[in-house]
Amino acid sequence: MPEASNIQGGRRGITAAAVPALVERAREGDPRSVGRLVSLVEDESALLPELMRALAPYAGHAHVIGLTGSPGVGKSTSTNALIGELRRRGRRVAVLAVDPSSPFSGGALLGDRIRMGDHVLDPGVFIRSMAARGHLGGLAWTTPQALRVLDGAGFDVVLVETVGVGQSEVEVAGQADTTIVLLAPGMGDGIQAAKAGILEIGDLYVVNKSDRDGADKVRRDLRSMLGLAERREGAWSPPVLKTTASTGDGVADVVDAIDEHAAWLAASGELERRRVRRARDEIETLALTALRKRWGSVGSGDRLDELAAAVVAGEVDPHTAAAELTVS
């Protein structure tokens, strides 16, 4: 295997007939094939229906972990440390770093190479940055399908890390089985957490840089805030852990907690519920995108433009026009 072969971004032409073979090679562990499949998603390729059909039988193997937190809490270092611990336990790991603010992905490769850290030569690790502002609706559209690729490629764990704040974090959390919220002392994180609604999205809270002053206070504050939330009988109670990702301290505890959460998800039926909800959102987004294209396309005689002109002329009202559109 050539050096650093698990990093790539090539987008050579692929035909529909080649898709199933590419999926098979990805499942056999060929990182170039995985990368080419992710590129199809990122490029909003016309082959996506073909690709998704080929992946469908392999759905649901990977445990998807969302990692979120404000800039400066140590997300990249934590990701690197988590990869190391997961690899020690023999699991194949894919990392998807989503940058919702960037329309470009070209600059991602160098960043990936740096982020890979110790894992640049490990064929059991695949890392990919993905821009998420395509034509068809961004994050909500591309992320679920990229996760399908990595899941279908047979990775045991997929880590989704979001670069960015606010709404995009909540969106990424919505795609994960287990969401880890990362904090650090000295950043006013208690207030940040409350403001960003982060108290509602975490399954695990990790205070990183725990060798620094104030780490214990952040944990205490967080625990008391989390303690105020009402939880149903049998609900998951999010633990608050501490790490020093740069030395690896506490990282094994985080992976233990992830595994505990995964076991709870399966036993409680919540895993199935979360995945059905996600599939619902995904299908709906794909359907609405397809409909908007169909309504607005020249090939259809642009029915929407005709209806709009009729509404402007007062010949029809917008509700009747909308009803016509949805039955045609």
Next chain:
Amino acid sequence: MPEASNIQGGRRGITAAAVPALVERAREGDPRSVGRLVSLVEDESALLPELMRALAPYAGHAHVIGLTGSPGVGKSTSTNALIGELRRRGRRVAVLAVDPSSPFSGGALLGDRIRMGDHVLDPGVFIRSMAARGHLGGLAWTTPQALRVLDGAGFDVVLVETVGVGQSEVEVAGQADTTIVLLAPGMGDGIQAAKAGILEIGDLYVVNKSDRDGADKVRRDLRSMLGLAERREGAWSPPVLKTTASTGDGVADVVDAIDEHAAWLAASGELERRRVRRARDEIETLALTALRKRWGSVGSGDRLDELAAAVVAGEVDPHTAAAELTVS
């Protein structure tokens, strides 16, 4: 006519059969009827299709003016001054104040009474605040339909004023025939304007509080920034005017400029283009909302849930599921 009868927020029960009569009374100038029709929109009433059908023949009479600007530039004072000038010219005026940040509209009445200023007893003026965060998608869903009500009720001018900043301003501008961007000296407005993308949305720029230091500089800066934009042959070149809304200085010039812009819109074909584009968006939003409801409703056996479960089980891929949804 009772005092302040053109302010109301009552939501007594209305039947489908009563809608056409209510529309007729609104067209005869009864402000209570207008208010009740706007409430139907705000409440996302099941009677909206009925209402929109009754309004359709009267569409397209009103000139819709969007008024936008940062907090503190004097939007309410300017609205009040514009109403005065428009009334002097004999026009019926409706004002729709959209607050995209508020899920409530209950507090709007007192505010309206204050905002009415000189016009509280004038039956030719209708003012209404509207919350825009309903269940069905907020601003984009409710504003166009509220504008249809005010247009259909026979007002000559509808002023849409947005309380709020950023995206919501751009959304409101998208609903107007003529968008006025209001600025004031001493607020770093040049930079604000550039950041908010406001340079692209204005048909008219008005520097208010022009009796203050720095007003001329704001106008100069704005003119040079606007001068940098490339415009097609025959395109509208947005004027930069100055007012002191509190004294009324310059307000007549603004109304003259609105009328010039209205004449240009009609002569150039841009009015038709803007209205068709808006009707397109409106129909599409209504259609997508109806489809989402249909897909997710219990009455349909919740087809979307069934498909989502099949996707999670690996029996079908999300693209195929989406395609099934859009043909059924």
